[in-house]
Amino acid sequence: MRIGRMFHRDTQTYLVHVFGRGLEGDRYVIEKYRSDSDGQIHPVEPEQPRAAGRRRRRRIVAGVATVKKLRPERDEIIVCTALNLKASGIQYWGCAAAGFLTTRHAR
Numbered sequence: 001m002r003i004g005r006m007f008h009r010d011t012q013t014y015l016v017h018v019f020g021r022g023l024e025g026d027r028y029v030i031e032k033y034r035s036d037s038d039g040q041i042h043p044v045e046p047e048q049p050r051a052a053g054r055r056r057r058r059r060i061v062a063g064v065a066t067v068k069k070l071r072p073e074r075d076e077i078i079v080c081t082a083l084n085l086k087a088s089g090i091q092y093w094g095c096a097a098a099g100f101l102t103t104r105h106a107r
Contacts, residue, residue: 014072015098020088028067028089030060033077035097041077072097 032044046060067080072094081089 012071013095013100015093015095015100017091017093018089019091020082021085022088023064023067023082023090025064025082025085025088027061027063027083028080029083030062030067030070031079031081033079033097035075035077035094041097044076 032046033041034044035041046058061083062080067090070078070080070092072078072092074094074096076092076094077097078092079089080091081087
């Protein structure tokens with residue numbers, strides 16, 4: 001059995017993974033990653049201006065309302081980790097990053 005491409009170009013499919021206590025916190029650190037076609041995942045730098053005299057860029061911190069509105073691109077993974085709750089948050093995986101659009105050969 002061969003599974004081919006099942007989605008149209010305008011599909012807005014993504015995977016949501018809630019971990020820990022989920023979205024019970026007030027503020028979240030947002031990290032974005034991009035996945036390649038070979039399965040490698042690379043971090044994406046935040047789109048903020050670099051502060052004078054700083055080597056590292058600042059973290060993106062957002063509230064619950066902003067985190068709920070986030071939607072990943074097809075090859076993007078968004079990880080939102082709570083600041084005040086240990087190991088809690090949510091992950092959004094685009095359809096290509098989650099492996100939904102890959103061709104599989106079932107045996």
